[in-house]
Amino acid sequence: MPQREVSALTPIEAQIRHSELAAQITAADEAYYGQDAPVMDDAAYDALRQEVLAIEAAFAHLKSPTSPTQKVGAGAGSHFAKIVHAVPMLSLDNAFARDDVAEFAARMGRFLGINEEGTIPLTAEPKIDGLSASLRYERGVLVHAATRGDGFEGEDVTANMRTLPDVPHILPAGAPDVLEVRGEVYMDKSDFAALNAAQQNEGKKLFANPRNAAAGALRQKDARITATRPLKFFAYAWAEVSTMPADTQMGMVAYFKQCGFTTNPLMQLCNSVDEVQAYYEHIAHIRSQLPYDIDGVVLKVNVLALQQQLGFVARAPRWAIAYKFSAEQAFTRVEAIEIQVGRTGVLTPVARLEPVNVGGVIVANATLHNEAEIARKDIRVGDTVVVQRAGDVIPQVVEVVLADRPAHAVPYIFPDVCPMCGAQALREGADVARRCTNEATCPAQMVGRLIHFVSRLAFDIEGLGERTLESFYEKGLIRTPADIFTLQARNAENFTKIDNMPGWGAQSLANLWASIDARRSIALNRLIFALGIRHVGEVTAKDLAAHCYTIEAFLTLMQDENALEQLTSINGVGETVAQALVQFFAHEGNMHQVQALLQHVQVQPFAAVGAAANGPFAGKTLVFTGSLETLTRDAAKAKAEQLGAKIASSVSKKTDFVILGAGAGSKKLEAERLGVAILTEAAFLERAQG
DNA sequence: TCCCCTCGAGTTCA
DNA sequence: CTCGAGGGGA
Numbered sequence A: 001m002p003q004r005e006v007s008a009l010t011p012i013e014a015q016i017r018h019s020e021l022a023a024q025i026t027a028a029d030e031a032y033y034g035q036d037a038p039v040m041d042d043a044a045y046d047a048l049r050q051e052v053l054a055i056e057a058a059f060a061h062l063k064s065p066t067s068p069t070q071k072v073g074a075g076a077g078s079h080f081a082k083i084v085h086a087v088p089m090l091s092l093d094n095a096f097a098r099d100d101v102a103e104f105a106a107r108m109g110r111f112l113g114i115n116e117e118g119t120i121p122l123t124a125e126p127k128i129d130g131l132s133a134s135l136r137y138e139r140g141v142l143v144h145a146a147t148r149g150d151g152f153e154g155e156d157v158t159a160n161m162r163t164l165p166d167v168p169h170i171l172p173a174g175a176p177d178v179l180e181v182r183g184e185v186y187m188d189k190s191d192f193a194a195l196n197a198a199q200q201n202e203g204k205k206l207f208a209n210p211r212n213a214a215a216g217a218l219r220q221k222d223a224r225i226t227a228t229r230p231l232k233f234f235a236y237a238w239a240e241v242s243t244m245p246a247d248t249q250m251g252m253v254a255y256f257k258q259c260g261f262t263t264n265p266l267m268q269l270c271n272s273v274d275e276v277q278a279y280y281e282h283i284a285h286i287r288s289q290l291p292y293d294i295d296g297v298v299l300k301v302n303v304l305a306l307q308q309q310l311g312f313v314a315r316a317p318r319w320a321i322a323y324k325f326s327a328e329q330a331f332t333r334v335e336a337i338e339i340q341v342g343r344t345g346v347l348t349p350v351a352r353l354e355p356v357n358v359g360g361v362i363v364a365n366a367t368l369h370n371e372a373e374i375a376r377k378d379i380r381v382g383d384t385v386v387v388q389r390a391g392d393v394i395p396q397v398v399e400v401v402l403a404d405r406p407a408h409a410v411p412y413i414f415p416d417v418c419p420m421c422g423a424q425a426l427r428e429g430a431d432v433a434r435r436c437t438n439e440a441t442c443p444a445q446m447v448g449r450l451i452h453f454v455s456r457l458a459f460d461i462e463g464l465g466e467r468t469l470e471s472f473y474e475k476g477l478i479r480t481p482a483d484i485f486t487l488q489a490r491n492a493e494n495f496t497k498i499d500n501m502p503g504w505g506a507q508s509l510a511n512l513w514a515s516i517d518a519r520r521s522i523a524l525n526r527l528i529f530a531l532g533i534r535h536v537g538e539v540t541a542k543d544l545a546a547h548c549y550t551i552e553a554f555l556t557l558m559q560d561e562n563a564l565e566q567l568t569s570i571n572g573v574g575e576t577v578a579q580a581l582v583q584f585f586a587h588e589g590n591m592h593q594v595q596a597l598l599q600h601v602q603v604q605p606f607a608a609v610g611a612a613a614n615g616p617f618a619g620k621t622l623v624f625t626g627s628l629e630t631l632t633r634d635a636a637k638a639k640a641e642q643l644g645a646k647i648a649s650s651v652s653k654k655t656d657f658v659i660l661g662a663g664a665g666s667k668k669l670e671a672e673r674l675g676v677a678i679l680t681e682a683a684f685l686e687r688a689q690g
Numbered sequence B: 001t002c003c004c005c006t007c008g009a010g011t012t013c014a
Numbered sequence C: 001c002t003c004g005a006g007g008g009g010a
Helices: A011-033 A042-058 A098-112 A189-201 A210-218 A223-228 A249-258 A273-289 A304-310 A371-377 A443-453 A466-474 A481-493 A506-517 A524-530 A538-548 A551-559 A563-568 A575-586 A588-598 A633-642 A666-674 A681-689
Strands: A082-084 A093-095 A122-128 A131-138 A141-147 A153-155 A178-187 A231-241 A268-270 A294-301 A320-324 A329-341 A347-358 A361-367 A384-388 A396-400 A425-427 A434-436 A521-523 A602-604 A621-625 A646-648 A657-660 A677-680
Touching: A011 A042, A093 A098, A098 A273, A098 A294, A098 A304, A098 A320, A122 A249, A122 A273, A122 A320, A131 A210, A131 A231, A141 A153, A178 A189, A178 A210, A189 A210, A210 A223, A210 A231, A231 A249, A249 A304, A268 A273, A273 A294, A294 A304, A329 A443, A347 A371, A347 A384, A347 A434, A361 A396, A371 A396, A443 A466, A443 A481, A481 A506, A481 A588, A521 A524, A524 A538, A524 A551, A524 A602, A538 A551, A551 A563, A551 A575, A563 A575, A575 A588, A621 A633, A621 A666, A633 A646, A633 A681, A657 A666, A657 A681, A666 A677, A677 A681
Parallel strands: A093 A320, A521 A602, A621 A646, A621 A657, A657 A677
Antiparallel strands: A082 A153, A122 A268, A122 A294, A131 A141, A131 A178, A178 A231, A294 A320, A329 A347, A329 A384, A347 A361, A384 A396, A425 A434
């Protein structure tokens, strides 16, 4: 294919050209690194690489881990002297799943003529996200240290490396005449945070992550500055060695430890792919608790003689592999921006993404929140974006990669009509949200309200989920809450309806009727919440129920001339909430629906929780976070309320206890920051007993 | 009137 | 879980 301007390429052409270039580069690499004669000169090679980079800039999805651009380390910088590595510092092949590791093991078995799996023991150790470095000792004395550079030639950072406490200047007697030690220079996460805090105080530029901070510290011209930075070093391999003090990888690392190096205590030997997988999962599990950043696990053949037999392919050893964690951030492309309409009529934009693995989960959608958010980040259809799942589960679009924006991308225009019903969608006052104005008949709003009505904290009708409600709505079987309770009778009269629908056998229908019947009696607070009145959520509904006690009193109050005044006198109800309530009941259609519903359900007066006045949590405010083991969150809350506790949803100075479950995130940090007492689930239960 | 606290609403994937 | 906004105390 002739070379053309990258911007003129179609995606298919780009992909073809990209793979052509990748093949040429790989061939050139193999010729160069194997002892064959180079097939092209440096300038030609460079041109190929530049073209690949340009294509990847325009078509980000081609930037795979196998791309040649991802394989080679950065070339050596200019202001340090260069050092040619006696043995090249290679990179490792990557594995991303158990299958890749199994294939790696099988490949080695084939190469060595060993057929049974598990006969090649592997060492496993965390893959530190730092910079690799090489330390050369001659006659036991550190003579020079170099960064990786391009793998063949690195920068001379001897003076800087000498300042690290983990780097011995002299080896014990009996050390080999020549010993080149390889390892990783890194910075602990806590040291990085402290360094950045100091940088901020001094108004200096912040480092993006510990690895960048370590790189910055190592490449200081003045070693005295490096000495003030908290750099650390793990030794993990040797390169040139005159006499071998060990014959296994494990022995090698033990020897380093004897010599005064720091080695990673988590390194261990695995005898099968299953053991490797277990180790990988264990490390992934404790990843966030480790003091340093890691991006996977490194596997190496333990027996050095076998390593030697296996040798190298291109620029990676055949006897080692990096089993990587999937990144918590990833690049992907926005395929479309769609609008969802919620029960309150709010138009919410959602990005449909080219599916991408983020932190082990395939993400295909991400909320864009609202009109202003799209404008602020200038997200366009076709853009390449960074998505992440931070401590929390919900993916977010972090930013647009402007360099990868297709030329034809146009700013997103937010619709001003509801995509579901075509009614006007307006912004009220200073609201960020645009709302569909067709409250009464917009199908999206009606279905949304029904879904809310049957939700867990409202009527809690099992077996009537979103999908079912949607299909029943479409078929005209359920349009209002009251319809739910007349469904069985109507179906009996005209049995051609549900009984004939796929997936609805006699048993599933019987189950549905039973779960609906179970809710023909309902607590007043649940009923109020179920109505889905603006600004009236779980807590406010409870406050209102506690104030009115019965449904009759509640309805009377709503129609009272002085409703507004009386409502605002209730704690937690202000102008806005009172207005919303009065408006809801002033609307004839709403009132009609409530009356119809009351024909079929019996409303129980509000039952105050018999809160113990002197229980273990009497008068205390509790916040639950994370997932509990023995109780569900709701059960734990109910229990605490019985014991006199007040349950809040966010941590503040007024919080007495935070009960921590597994996977707790920001609330834990907030509690620590404010000095709020933290209880484990066990401690909470113990206290609750006593 | 300001600011802190609390509540409501919306959201993803397995 | 997070954001935005309502409520209410200072």
